[in-house]
Amino acid sequence: MKSYFIQNEEILNSLYSEKEKADIDRMRECxxxxxxxxxxLLPQPSDEDYDLQVRYTNFAEGRLIAVILESIDRQYVSGFQMQxxxxxxxxHELKVFKGIDPADCVEGNPILDEYLEALVKAGYLQE
Structure with missing residues (x-):
């Protein structure tokens, strides 16, 4: 398992859609x-769980995204989580990156349908 944190404002702005940015702005106002x-209450550096509180505040305000990649065989991504x-x-990029099992590549399979949708939404295929 590997964890990555995205906190660069320019990168985050390039990732969020306009709707997501508006939702984040509303959350910040709230x-x-x-x-x-x-x-x-604002977390204080003297608080025992200060770092955790700051992290969750940054998550809520759209200033931080954590990506956790999981691998059963330590070679290929078997799953992921976003926080x-x-x-x-x-x-959708992570879903494409993860891929699907070739055995799931059967017409009508919902797993294949979701993967194809992710390919479209990530911009790799056109509908």
């Missing part, structure tokens, strides 16, 4: 309003 009303704001572009 968090700011909650802080202003005293409903959400942070929804990012369809990255999700």
């Amino acid at each position: 968090i700011q309003e909650m802080r202003a009303a005293g409903e959400l 942070g704001a929804m990012c369809e572009k990255l999700y």
Whole structure:
């Protein structure tokens, strides 16, 4: 298992769709309003779980995406997880990167249909 963190603002902006950016902006506004009303406290460096709190705040505000790649055989990606704001572009790229078992490449198989959809959404195929 390998973990990667994306926190560069330019890269994140290139990954998020306009709708996702608008959703993130609304989430940031909501968090700011909650802080202003005293409903959400800022983590303090003295807090025991400060780093974890900062990480979750950055996830919620779209400033951080974590990608965890899993491999059963330590050679090929067998699964992945994403943490942070929804990012369809990255999700579909990871789905394509993971691939599918050749045995699943049968017309009408939902696994193949999902993979083909990911190829389209990632821009590798046209409908």
